[in-house]
Structure formats: C-alpha cells, structure tokens
Amino acid sequence: MQSGELEQAVRMFYRMNAVEESRIRPDAVSLCNILPAFAAGRASKQGKEVHGYAVRTGLVDDLFVGNAVVDMYAKCGLIDDARKVFERMEVKDVVSWNVMVTGLSQMGRFEDALGFFEKMRREDIELDVVTWSAVIAGYAQRGYGYEALDVFRQMVVSGCEPNVVTLVSLLSGCACDGALLHGKEIHGYVIKQILNLIKNDHGEEQMVINSLIDMYAKCKADNLARKIFDHVAPVNRNVVTWTVMIGGYAQCGEANHALELFSQMVKQNKPTKPNVFTISCALMACARLAALRLGKQIHGYVFRHRYGKSDELFVDNCLIDMYVKSGDVDAARVVFNNMSLTNVVSWTSLLTGYGMHGRGLEAIELFKGMRKAGMPIDGVTFVVVLYACSHSGLVDKGLEYFETMTQEFGVVPGVEHYACMVDLLGRAGRLEKAMEIINQMPMEPGPVVWVALLGSCRVHTNVELGEYASNKLLELGCENDGTYTLLSNIYANAKRWKDVARVRFLMKDTGIKKRPGxxxxxxxxxxxxxxxxxxxxxxxxxxxxxxxxxxxxxxxxxxxxxxxxxxxxxxxxxxxxxxxxxxxxxxxxxxxxxxxxxxxxxxxxxxxxxxxxxxxxxxxxxxxxxxxxxxxxxxxxxxxxxxxxxxxxx
DNA sequence: TTAGGGTTAG
Known part of the structure; x- marks a missing residue:
C-alpha cells in the first residue's frame, strides 16, 4: 500500500471513532474496508484499536470481520494474536483457515502452516483453490519443487481447478530444482491450462508464460525457454518476459546471449523500459563475461534514466560487482564513494574486489571502515577478509583475523573459514601448517577444504599431500574434472607419467571430461x-x-x-x-x-x-x-x- | 475477505 493510502485509512479510522462517539455505529462493511488497509500498511497499532472496537460492539462475531481481524494480525507479523482470534471464532469458513495457513507460511513457520492444512483435511473442510495455491506457493518459496508438484497432483485429483496463481506458484517451485522437466504429464497439463487461459481471453496468460520461460531457463533448458520467448509476439512481451529470458541466459553461462537480448530490448521500435531487475540481470551477465565496455554502457543508461531512490542502492551494488569482476576496482570505488546510502552488500562487494585484485591492504582499510560505519560483521565478512589476505600473501594478518573473529566478533569459524585458512597457508607454501589446521578442525572437512589443499599442492608440487587430498575428495563423491585434472597435473609435474595415464584412464572410465581451457x-x-x-x-x-x-x-x-x-x-x-x-x-x-x-x-x-x-x-x-x-x-x-x-x- | 512471476555480496 502507498503511504498516502495508509494516511487515508488512518483518517478514516479517526472519523470512525468520532462516529462511534456520535452513536452512529460503523458496521461490519466499514470494518472490512479499514482492516485490510491497516494489514497492508503493517499498522498494527491502529489495527488493534479497530479490533478492540469490534470486540466492544460484538461485530467481531461477524464471520467477515473475524477473518479480516485474523488477516490483519497475520500481515502485521503478530501471528500468535491472529491465532488467538482464530481460535475464539465460533463460526469459521475456509477463508479463516486460509488466512492462518498463509499467515504462518509467510512468517517462516511453514511446518505450522502445514499442520493447519492437515487439520483442514482431517476436519473435512472443503479446500479451495486458495488453500491449495497457498501450500504450493509455500513449498515453492522454499525451493521444494517436487513437494509443490506433489501437492499440485493431489489438487488435480481432488477435482479442484487450478488458476493462474496456482500455475505461477507451481512453476516458480519447479524453477528451483528442475522438477517439471521430470514430470512430463504435469508439463502437458500446464500447457493445456495456458492454452485454455489464452482461449478464454483471461489476459493473465502472459504471467504464466513468463513463469514458464523462467522455469525452463532456471532448469538450464535455455533453448526451450528461448523457443517460448520467440513464440510470444513482441507486443505481448512485458518487462518480466524480457527480464526472465535475460536473467536466464546470464545464469546459464550464456552471458553473450543475455547481452544481445538486452540490446535488442532497448533498441526495439517501441522499447520496453528495463527495470531494476532487468538492469541487475544484464549487469550480472557483464560481470560473468568481464564485459567492461558493455557494463559501462549500462552504467550510462542507468545514469540517464534515473531510477528511484529505493532502487538506487540495488543498482549501485550490481554496478560495484560488475566493475570489480570486469577488472576495474577503482571504478567500483567511485560508484561506492558516490552512494548516498550503502548496505552490507555494497561493502562486501568492494571488499571482495580488493581481495580479487590482490589489494589486501586496501581491503583491510575498508574492513576497518565497515566497522566504523556500524555495518554488521558476520561470517560472510570474514570469508571475504580472509580471502583478501590469502590473495595478497598477508599470512600473519590472516592468522590474526582468524584468531580474533571469535574473540572480538563472536563469529564461530565454519568449514568455509577453515578452507580460507588452508588456502591462505597453502598459497604461501606452508602446506604442513595447512594440514595442521585441517587436523584441528572441530567438524568434518568438506570438499572446499580439500580443494584448497589440492590447489596448493599443485602450485607447490607436493605429490604425497596432493594424493591424500584427492583421495579424500573422491571419498566424498567429488568426482569432477577439477579433482582429476589437478591430480593429473601434480603427477605430470613430478614426471610420474604412469600415474598421469592412470588418472586419465580413470577419467575416461567414469566419463568425466576435462573442461577445455x-x-x-x-x-x-x-x-x-x-x-x-x-x-x-x-x-x-x-x-x-x-x-x-x-x-x-x-x-x-x-x-x-x-x-x-x-x-x-x-x-x-x-x-x-x-x-x-x-x-x-x-x-x-x-x-x-x-x-x-x-x-x-x-x-x-x-x-x-x-x-x-x-x-x-x-x-x-x-x-x-x-x-x-x-x-x-x-x-x-x-x-x-x-x-x-x-x-x-x- | 484469503493465494501468485523476474534482481545484488562469499
């Protein structure tokens, strides 16, 4: 809700109080108009007062008013208050239940939401399209595509007709783990539904088609996604259609295609104006390709088309990342210096930049500035700081940070921090000390740790430790080209050609191919x-x-x-x-x-x-x-x- | 009255 609308709602509310004093009672309808406004504005204080009024007047017993109160509390994040009102309702309908299911899901209490869903089934409450869609969306938002698909199947079996919201939620879930590509019958079903939507001229099919493109792109089926994209007549493409395709290419490693499409988008006869989502996808593609020239052009575009204040922070962070990864960390610094507002992502991106470019001392200065600015210092910050020390050979400084991260900042080192330490010591050739750190780890060293050690063994030609690390990686099921190639390189370095041949044979045998340089x-x-x-x-x-x-x-x-x-x-x-x-x-x-x-x-x-x-x-x-x-x-x-x-x- | 699509740091 716009702040203006909230103000209007507040004014309405005070007028209502005045009306109460004049003994003309606002009825259920007025409450049902006011409560959603407070819900949308997260105005729990005013919402509570209206709830009090509804209790005093007995209007709370009205089913619609009761539902609106439950929803208001849920949307304001006061889910326990919502639940209390829900429990006290003498008459409930499917909407009362739906409000609780969505409220809990959106508060991050999805298990409880599912509990309500199960209870609805046990108590034979007739589930409607909103119930099913809410549960599908809940799974989807958490990346559980298969579960979302499963609930969708049950929905269809139960005879409940899916709508646009259902399909969009389902597809966003499938986009997370490629589930739809494995469920062809569902694919057919979704396509049929889309055709129905088009035939019935709902005007909402565009949203489903956008979701379908996004789902295919996220499942790495960018060719299929593009086919659908091309099928949509240019007049029927909206900014999301373009964005999902551009973002899809960027994430599939097809950054060139992403940037071609971006140019096409802004050069159309009637161009669609890219929004911040589009800009960030295009900049991500530039960052992947290190396409500095194009990144600068997009920077120019952003400058000329002035995006809103709230979008500025997001776009500037993407620009920092693009400049850093395209090799111009000084340009990233200029963007950073000109920002009227920064957040932890801005600082971390620039810090990463100094690390990647071997400017460790500047990284340390920036870290100090980050503390002064009162930015939250967490595990991620230390990964970046240790990375910077590692790539600049600041071994002692890195060891010092590793010591103080718990003592001063209360951040307990995780596997990723140990991996940074192994990398730090390994790059500096102190492999024995790196091994010592691994032996002292309070948890199982994961693949990241062994990869760091193996990489260092390659640079410093330590066959014995290299064999040990690669065996650990193979035990952990990391049979990728990187593991084998590094090991083969270590053997080759030591002129142990028989071992090289053995590793190459193993690769052939397991069908693993070395990525070409x-x-x-x-x-x-x-x-x-x-x-x-x-x-x-x-x-x-x-x-x-x-x-x-x-x-x-x-x-x-x-x-x-x-x-x-x-x-x-x-x-x-x-x-x-x-x-x-x-x-x-x-x-x-x-x-x-x-x-x-x-x-x-x-x-x-x-x-x-x-x-x-x-x-x-x-x-x-x-x-x-x-x-x-x-x-x-x-x-x-x-x-x-x-x-x-x-x-x-x- | 209740449910829904696309972005950033390691």
Whole structure:
C-alpha cells in the first residue's frame, strides 16, 4: 500500500471513532474496508484499536470481520494474536483457515502452516483453490519443487481447478530444482491450462508464460525457454518476459546471449523500459563475461534514466560487482564513494574486489571502515577478509583475523573459514601448517577444504599431500574434472607419467571430461574467444606470427618455457610448442593486434592461468605498451613492466 | 475477505 493510502485509512479510522462517539455505529462493511488497509500498511497499532472496537460492539462475531481481524494480525507479523482470534471464532469458513495457513507460511513457520492444512483435511473442510495455491506457493518459496508438484497432483485429483496463481506458484517451485522437466504429464497439463487461459481471453496468460520461460531457463533448458520467448509476439512481451529470458541466459553461462537480448530490448521500435531487475540481470551477465565496455554502457543508461531512490542502492551494488569482476576496482570505488546510502552488500562487494585484485591492504582499510560505519560483521565478512589476505600473501594478518573473529566478533569459524585458512597457508607454501589446521578442525572437512589443499599442492608440487587430498575428495563423491585434472597435473609435474595415464584412464572410465581451457578478449567489435591451439580466428596467421616474435624476444630476456605445464608425455622441445598455443597466449596476441597503444588489454580465462603463461606474460609486459589485466577462475592478475600484481599468490 | 512471476555480496 502507498503511504498516502495508509494516511487515508488512518483518517478514516479517526472519523470512525468520532462516529462511534456520535452513536452512529460503523458496521461490519466499514470494518472490512479499514482492516485490510491497516494489514497492508503493517499498522498494527491502529489495527488493534479497530479490533478492540469490534470486540466492544460484538461485530467481531461477524464471520467477515473475524477473518479480516485474523488477516490483519497475520500481515502485521503478530501471528500468535491472529491465532488467538482464530481460535475464539465460533463460526469459521475456509477463508479463516486460509488466512492462518498463509499467515504462518509467510512468517517462516511453514511446518505450522502445514499442520493447519492437515487439520483442514482431517476436519473435512472443503479446500479451495486458495488453500491449495497457498501450500504450493509455500513449498515453492522454499525451493521444494517436487513437494509443490506433489501437492499440485493431489489438487488435480481432488477435482479442484487450478488458476493462474496456482500455475505461477507451481512453476516458480519447479524453477528451483528442475522438477517439471521430470514430470512430463504435469508439463502437458500446464500447457493445456495456458492454452485454455489464452482461449478464454483471461489476459493473465502472459504471467504464466513468463513463469514458464523462467522455469525452463532456471532448469538450464535455455533453448526451450528461448523457443517460448520467440513464440510470444513482441507486443505481448512485458518487462518480466524480457527480464526472465535475460536473467536466464546470464545464469546459464550464456552471458553473450543475455547481452544481445538486452540490446535488442532497448533498441526495439517501441522499447520496453528495463527495470531494476532487468538492469541487475544484464549487469550480472557483464560481470560473468568481464564485459567492461558493455557494463559501462549500462552504467550510462542507468545514469540517464534515473531510477528511484529505493532502487538506487540495488543498482549501485550490481554496478560495484560488475566493475570489480570486469577488472576495474577503482571504478567500483567511485560508484561506492558516490552512494548516498550503502548496505552490507555494497561493502562486501568492494571488499571482495580488493581481495580479487590482490589489494589486501586496501581491503583491510575498508574492513576497518565497515566497522566504523556500524555495518554488521558476520561470517560472510570474514570469508571475504580472509580471502583478501590469502590473495595478497598477508599470512600473519590472516592468522590474526582468524584468531580474533571469535574473540572480538563472536563469529564461530565454519568449514568455509577453515578452507580460507588452508588456502591462505597453502598459497604461501606452508602446506604442513595447512594440514595442521585441517587436523584441528572441530567438524568434518568438506570438499572446499580439500580443494584448497589440492590447489596448493599443485602450485607447490607436493605429490604425497596432493594424493591424500584427492583421495579424500573422491571419498566424498567429488568426482569432477577439477579433482582429476589437478591430480593429473601434480603427477605430470613430478614426471610420474604412469600415474598421469592412470588418472586419465580413470577419467575416461567414469566419463568425466576435462573442461577445455578457454580465454576471451573484449574487442571493439565484440568478444574474441580462443581455445588451445585455436586456428579458427580470421586473424589466426597474424596471431601466431606475433606470438612467434614475442617468444623470440622474451627468450632473449631470459624466459625459459616451463614445460611442467605442458603436461604431455613428449620431449621438451615439443612441449614448448604446445605451450605457445595456450588460449591465454592467443588471446593476448589478438589483444596486442587490435588494441591501441597505452590501452589496457583485458583477458578472461575460464580456468586458472597456466604457470608458463603467467611467466611468459610477465616477460611480455616488459616489451609491450599495454597493461595486461587477466581474470582467471581464482583472481585478477595485473601485468605491467615485467611485474604481476599477484606476487606469486595464485 | 484469503493465494501468485523476474534482481545484488562469499
């Protein structure tokens, strides 16, 4: 409810009091008009007074008034008061029960809501579409898609006809865990219902179609989602239709498609104005791709189209995240500094940024500022602070924070904090101390802890501990390409080719494929993507020629190819050739060819940067007139004048 | 009178 409406309701209320004094009694109808207004405005004080009036006058015994009072208390968060009134009602109907079921569900007491639902069934109260929809929505909001689907089935069996609300709730539940994709008969049913809605010209089918698109996109069936999207005539698409499709692509890792669609949205003949949801989805896509240029354009769009005060905070937080992940943490800081209002997300996003870019000291300063500003410091804050220490090699500072987080802040370390400590010590090469921390853990070390240890074993070539960590991961059922690849790399590093072959065989046997390494550069005309040994780019010949030149030049400066990273069981000369073809080197050469002197080259890699590429790019940065900003799956590396910002902590 | 769709930090 708008605040104006609430004021109006309050005025009505005082007029009603005056009326009471003049002995003209407001009737049930007036109470049923006023109570929902107080419910919507969460105005429990006024609501209570009206309740008092209803008791004094006996109007509370009216079924509709009773229901409105219960609903008012429930909506104001006073669910126990709601329940007391409900219990005292002599005559109840299905609405009285429905109000309690939804009230409890929305107060986070879903178990109790289900208790009421069961009681309704036991007492043979005829359930209506609102009861069923409320329970389906309750499951859906908690991410229990299968349960929502199950209740939906029971509803259909009982003969109760679903409506738009039911379908929208069901689909939002199915979007959480892909349940609908496994229930084809329900799919058919939903489609039939939508067709019915369209045929009967309800005008509400758009909402169901939007939910359907969202559900498919969230179930990673983005092709299917797009099919439906394309099927909807452009005039019938509203801002949500666009947003769910853009957000769906962003979450499916199809950020390019998301951004194409965003451009299409704002360039239509009669454009649909993106709202904050759309903006945040588009910025999320930019952040994933590190698409700084497009992110800046969206920033410009936001600036020109001034969003409301309450939306500003949300959009600014998304902008900070976009700038941080696109490699421009200083731009993120400017956004932060210009915010009239910040919240914990704003601070944490920027803190993460300083961590990712290896600017640990600034992260620590920001953390101090966060305390001064009175922001809540919780477990998440410490994950970020420890991460920042870890990526800047601030081992002692990290150990200090780990000690004080409980003593000073009352935050008990969870598995994720131990994982940060293992990472912190591991990156710094203190593997024994990392193992000591693991042995001291009061809980079972989860996969995150072993992954952190395994990663460090890879960097610091510790075969024994690496084998131990990967065995632990396999015991925990983490049979993914990352575990096997890291282990295989550790063996290859130690020249244990038989073991490499064994791991590769295991991968083949279990059908696990290594994700191919892939790097991309944002050029003026779009994104150029490269895989290992890629020769598909139109500039391929120039790229390889330039790389050949660069290799020749840096070898003269002292660069020796680190063949440990080639990981093929061939002789060293051949390995050198494989190394030249790594995706990050190809991306860099393309960047040099297409970027004006003095302008930074921004590269993104889906996996961690290869050690040899890291050394090579450090050398190359001595002889080119560009800063190279490389984001890998772990952090940012800023290469300039023969130096990398990561200082070896990667 | 009661139920409903799309966003941010680790």
């Amino acid at each position: 892939c790097s991309w550069v944002q050029g003026k005309t779009g994104t150029a993507t490269f895989y290992v040994g890629d020769k598909t780019h139109p500039l391929s010949e120039e790229i390889y020629n330039l790389l050949g030149d660069l290799m020749y030049q840096i070898k003269a400066l002292g660069y020796v190819p680190d063949t440990n990273f080639a990981l093929h069981d061939v002789d060293d000369e051949e390995k050198g050739d494989f190394l030249v073809e790594h995706s990050e080197k190809l991306a860099l050469a393309y960047g040099i060819l297409t970027t004006a002197p003095g302008v930074p080259i921004r590269i993104t890699k889906n996996l961690r940067v290869c050690g040899d590429c890291h050394i090579a790019i450090t050398y190359i940065s001595k002889i080119i007139d560009h800063e190279v900003i490389l984001r890998d799956s772990s952090r940012f590396h800023h290469f300039k004048n023969g130096y990398c910002s990561c200082k070896g902590f990667w």
